[in-house]
Amino acid sequence: MPLPTKDILGILADNLNQRKSVLPISSAAATRWAKGLDLPKGGKTVLYTGHLYQLIPIIDAMSGQMAKFEDSALTKYFGLGRNVNKFINMTFFMGMMASKDEQKDYDRMLRNIALLLKKADVDFGYLYGEELYSGALVYDEGVDGSFAKHAQRVADMFKKNGVEKIITVDPHTTHTLRTVFPEFVKGFDIEVKSYLEVLAESGIEPTNQITDDLSLHDSCVYARHENVVEQPRALLAKTGAKVNEPRLCGKNTHCCGGPLESLFPSESHRIAGNRVEQLKEAGGSIATMCPICLVSLRKAAKGSVKVNDLSDTLAKAYGV
Amino acid sequence: MSRVSSKMALAVKCSDTFNADACMHCGVCTAVCPMGIEMLPRKLFRYVQIGLEDKVKENISTIYSCLLCGMCAENCPAEVNIADNVRFLRKYINENEFNLS
Incomplete structure (x- = not known):
């Protein structure tokens, strides 16, 4: 039996309604990356993580368990699981299973981004424990009632803190806030830009020339929905890195398979495997700009090729 | 025998999201879909x-297995917003079949 769509979506929506995130994590896990960076609390411009990078190690631990359920007789117990989850936050236990090394890895990517912005003289703050998840997954799955209520909560959080500009770190959060929020939240007019756009506009210059050989994987959401295609290329062009374009790139990029991880894990892995092959043909190590792409392609590559977040390459070249 | 559901037909008619009127059934969407699902999206939209x-x-399961990656819409000569249509169907099923909203 495939995984039960109704029960899984129910758990995600219940979590969003009751605990303000599809996979609620502790404030410590959400803000740990910022330790020691001395980022001011709040401000007119804030760096908004939307919790996606922080969630990946937990999603990874969870999806390993879910894949075991796929095609197993145990899928019938998901309904029971949904009822239990209403009273006990099951994500908490999944969080305990997440790899500490992986958490450090994803925290470092967020630190890279914050340090790059500092280097570019961008004046920004961070909302720390007040920051909420964006609601992106629930929107994609069409649970619009829950999403609408949550979007209002997120918009109120920004309003309460007097935020006028938001800098995002991943494509899903960028798209949700920039394109979807104005449809769901009356009067939402806060400027939203991805850190790649902000850095490209800043005129930041590299401090080191690097010799990395990269196969660049565009995110579907950045490229097709948010028109973020040229910015990462412009930032890389200054660094000396060799950028190889796969056959499907830019607006015609090929999905990493990640969006199917929660409902159809084996299909998700098949798509990721196809994409890894295309990226390998282009040559070099794979660079991604979305944490979901990163984890999907890394799993599919099984160590046959390095897969890194673009922020690691940029951090190295721009000296942060 | 399949029966026409006036409820769904009305929901589609009243929606400002679902719109596949411009589809000319050329099949580009199916050809470029990374999932390779023959049903997605034109046959489904016709239903x-x-x-x-x-x-x-x-x-x-086909409706929930769309990646929403947008490769189809990017290449659609009739500019049908396919991912929005798929999301509309998820919303309809969530509300009418799964009791989720």
Whole structure:
């Protein structure tokens, strides 16, 4: 039996309604990356993580368990699981299973981004424990009632803190806030830009020339929905890195398979495997700009090729 | 025998999200879909347009297995916003079949 769509979506929506995130994590896990960076609390411009990078190690631990359920007789117990989850936050236990090394890895990517912005003289703050998840997954799955209520909560959080500009770190959060929020939240007019756009506009210059050989994987959401295609290329062009374009790139990029991880894990892995092959043909190590792409392609590559977040390459070249 | 559902037909008619009127059934969407699902999206949209709710419900797992990656819409010569249509169908099923909103 495939995984039960109704029960899984129910758990995600219940979590969003009751605990303000599809996979609620502790404030410590959400803000740990910022330790020691001395980022001011709040401000007119804030760096908004939307919790996606922080969630990946937990999603990874969870999806390993879910894949075991796929095609197993145990899928019938998901309904029971949904009822239990209403009273006990099951994500908490999944969080305990997440790899500490992986958490450090994803925290470092967020630190890279914050340090790059500092280097570019961008004046920004961070909302720390007040920051909420964006609601992106629930929107994609069409649970619009829950999403609408949550979007209002997120918009109120920004309003309460007097935020006028938001800098995002991943494509899903960028798209949700920039394109979807104005449809769901009356009067939402806060400027939203991805850190790649902000850095490209800043005129930041590299401090080191690097010799990395990269196969660049565009995110579907950045490229097709948010028109973020040229910015990462412009930032890389200054660094000396060799950028190889796969056959499907830019607006015609090929999905990493990640969006199917929660409902159809084996299909998700098949798509990721196809994409890894295309990226390998282009040559070099794979660079991604979305944490979901990163984890999907890394799993599919099984160590046959390095897969890194673009922020690691940029951090190295721009000296942060 | 499939029956026409006036409920679904009305929901589609009243929606400002679902719109596949411009589809000319050229099949580019199916050809470029990374999932390679023959049903997605044109056959499915045809069922929706003529109100065949039973047929749509037979394809629930197809509807949730769309990646929403947008490769189809990017290449659609009629500029149909395919991912928005798929999201509309998820919303309809969530509300009418799964009791989720």
